[in-house]
Amino acid sequence: MAKVVVVTSGKGGVGKTTSTASLGAALAQAGKKVAVIDFDVGLRNLDLVLGAERRVVFDLINVTQGVAKLSQALIRDKRVDTLFLLPASQTRDKDALTEEGVANVIAELREKFDYVICDSPAGIERGAQLAMRFADEAVIVTNPEVSSVRDADRIIGLLDSRTLRAERGESVNKYILVTRYDAARAARGEMLTIDDVLDILSTPLLGIIPESEGVLRSSNVGSPVTLNEPNNAAARAYFEAARRLQGEDVPMVLPVDRRGLFDRLFGRRAA
Amino acid sequence: MSLFDMFKRRGSAPVARDRLQLLLAYERNNRNQPDLVAMLREEIMAVITRHVQVDQDDVRVTMDRGATMSTLEIDIHIPNAAAAAH
Numbered sequence: 001m002a003k004v005v006v007v008t009s010g011k012g013g014v015g016k017t018t019s020t021a022s023l024g025a026a027l028a029q030a031g032k033k034v035a036v037i038d039f040d041v042g043l044r045n046l047d048l049v050l051g052a053e054r055r056v057v058f059d060l061i062n063v064t065q066g067v068a069k070l071s072q073a074l075i076r077d078k079r080v081d082t083l084f085l086l087p088a089s090q091t092r093d094k095d096a097l098t099e100e101g102v103a104n105v106i107a108e109l110r111e112k113f114d115y116v117i118c119d120s121p122a123g124i125e126r127g128a129q130l131a132m133r134f135a136d137e138a139v140i141v142t143n144p145e146v147s148s149v150r151d152a153d154r155i156i157g158l159l160d161s162r163t164l165r166a167e168r169g170e171s172v173n174k175y176i177l178v179t180r181y182d183a184a185r186a187a188r189g190e191m192l193t194i195d196d197v198l199d200i201l202s203t204p205l206l207g208i209i210p211e212s213e214g215v216l217r218s219s220n221v222g223s224p225v226t227l228n229e230p231n232n233a234a235a236r237a238y239f240e241a242a243r244r245l246q247g248e249d250v251p252m253v254l255p256v257d258r259r260g261l262f263d264r265l266f267g268r269r270a271a
Numbered sequence: 272m273s274l275f276d277m278f279k280r281r282g283s284a285p286v287a288r289d290r291l292q293l294l295l296a297y298e299r300n301n302r303n304q305p306d307l308v309a310m311l312r313e314e315i316m317a318v319i320t321r322h323v324q325v326d327q328d329d330v331r332v333t334m335d336r337g338a339t340m341s342t343l344e345i346d347i348h349i350p351n352a353a354a355a356a357h
Contacts, residue, residue, distance in 0.1 A: 146287050146290065146291055149291055150291060150294065153295050153298065153299070154298070157299070157302050186284065188282055189282025189283070189284045189285065190282045190283060190284060191284055192287055192288060192291075196284065196287075196288045199288075200288065200291050200292060
């Protein structure tokens with residue numbers, strides 16, 4: 001029986017799709033059977049980040065409407081054979097997605113996978129609410145920046161009121177994933193620190209993804225950073241976040257990219 | 272700049288943190304509640320239009336939210352009878 005995880009944020013461009021792909025891949029690399037679903041109808045991108053853009057035949061809406069079977073629409077990753085993608089429709093209207101249709105797809109995926117990861121569209125409208133609707137857990141992606149933290153707070157409010165779990169009087173386990181973190185700037189007082197973000201949102205931390213050039217390099221070539229550059233600082237942070245998502249107690253240290261003699265001499269440093 | 276100031280200048284992040292804390296405290300309290308400013312504006316407008324003809328564009332409502340007190344400013348341009356007669 002799968003755990004259903006929504007990756008959400010409110011604000012766009014903070015790294016939801018990148019984080020869905022990287023966490024999904026990291027879990028699959030650890031041997032879990034993972035399905036990642038793109039809920040961004042009309043603006044799909046998870047296929048591109050995973051390098052599967054030329055392999056899309058059917059999509060989520062086709063499955064909800066019975067045009068295609070789930071097994072026909074799922075695209076198996078070519079590098080990790082336990083990772084599957086259910087793409088969003090690029091041409092259909094986002095209203096084509098119904099709650100009942102999504103419920104059926106999620107129920108079917110729950111039977112077959114260990115993790116079902118829903119990549120939410122930005123915003124707080126219908127698409128975002130459908131993506132979080134059936135979630136057991138939520139990864140709230142935020143940058144250490146005011147607008148992103150404010151929107152994260154808004155999303156936390158929705159997770160506590162509009163999800164099926166919330167309506168049943170249960171709760172969705174929520175975690176913060178801080179992305180594009182620059183420890184040096186935070187130390188200089190130029191960027192909100194992790195403590196600031198956690199204080200304000202009063203939600204536990206899943207991981208800290210450092211600002212890293214490897215993330216863009218990986219999306220350029222259509223591969224999650226955990227597959228493309230597994231030793232990269234951001235990749236290591238995603239691996240650790242994925243382990244925490246599985247309930248492991250992994251100490252929170254900020255991975256840094258090691259370069260040159262100086263860094264090698266002094267080893268890992270938080271700043 | 273004195274040495275003391277150098278220690279006091281801690282970048283813009285503390286400002287960001289304080290602004291967020293203030294804003295989110297307000298937003299959390301007002302979630303799922305009607306927008307107070309919009310409500311006041313509508314009701315006050317209803318009272319005024321009962322007596323004088325006022326264009327929506329001639330009403331300016333501004334609000335400044337503070338930690339302990341907020342101000343609501345409503346500025347209405349009411350044409351006087353002489354001007355309206357023209």
